[in-house]
Amino acid sequence: MSALAPQTPAPNFTLPDAAGKLHSLNDYCGQWLLIYFYPKAMTPGCTVQACALRDGGAALATHQVKVLGVSPDKPALLNKFIEKEQLNFTLLSDADHKMADAYGAWQEKSMYGRTYMGMARMGVLIDPAGVVQHVWPKVTPANQLNDILVWFKSNRE
Numbered sequence: 001m002s003a004l005a006p007q008t009p010a011p012n013f014t015l016p017d018a019a020g021k022l023h024s025l026n027d028y029c030g031q032w033l034l035i036y037f038y039p040k041a042m043t044p045g046c047t048v049q050a051c052a053l054r055d056g057g058a059a060l061a062t063h064q065v066k067v068l069g070v071s072p073d074k075p076a077l078l079n080k081f082i083e084k085e086q087l088n089f090t091l092l093s094d095a096d097h098k099m100a101d102a103y104g105a106w107q108e109k110s111m112y113g114r115t116y117m118g119m120a121r122m123g124v125l126i127d128p129a130g131v132v133q134h135v136w137p138k139v140t141p142a143n144q145l146n147d148i149l150v151w152f153k154s155n156r157e
Contacts, residue, residue: 004104004135010126011102015070015092018078023068023092025130032065033126034148036139037105039119041073041081041091049121049141050087056145057088063152065125070094070105072119094119104137125151 004010014024025033036053038046053060053067060067067089071078078091092099100106100119107120123136123144134151136144 004124004132006132006134008132010124010130010132011099013092013094013099013102015094015099016075017090017092018075018082020075023090025126028066028068028126029130030128032063032128034060034065034067034123035070035103035126036067036121036123036144037070037100037103037119038121039071041071041077042084045121045141046071047085049139049144050081051085052142052145053089054085054087056149059145059149063149063156065148066090068092070099070119072097072100104135123148 010025012025014022016022038049040046050069069089069091072095073093074095075093078093082091094100097106103124105120105122106117109116109118121139123139124132125134127133136147
């Protein structure tokens with residue numbers, strides 16, 4: 001479950017993008033922001049998720065939503081992912097998972113009987129005032145764009 005709740009201030013962060021440029025929550029003040037957390041760049045599920053958001057860029061733009069993808073990957077891998085998939089949004093490197101911890105995305109996971117800590121696939125929608133409006137604690141890669149658009153249709157129109 002996410003540590004965030006709607007109508008609470010979004011935790012601040014400062015993370016590097018694929019080129020090493022630092023981004024923080026304050027950089028997006030005055031804009032809608034979708035932060036999506038994903039486990040690993042260039043893996044099948046994460047590629048489906050990123051490409052769906054890439055292809056939905058025009059639909060998100062109608063709601064003036066900026067997108068930030070966050071993973072524990074190093075900037076060099078993020079850069080390869082952006083180039084390979086021609087992504088049209090920013091990816092951030094949360095190598096020490098401090099942002100993921102603050103947002104509730106660094107969670108206990110289980111695979112093949114092994115338990116470990118890792119990045120959950122989740123989404124957080126933040127309004128122009130920096131307030132969390134919605135948390136998707138578990139995201140299906142191919143459906144995330146639709147989930148966001150449905151939220152806007154239900155809550156903003």
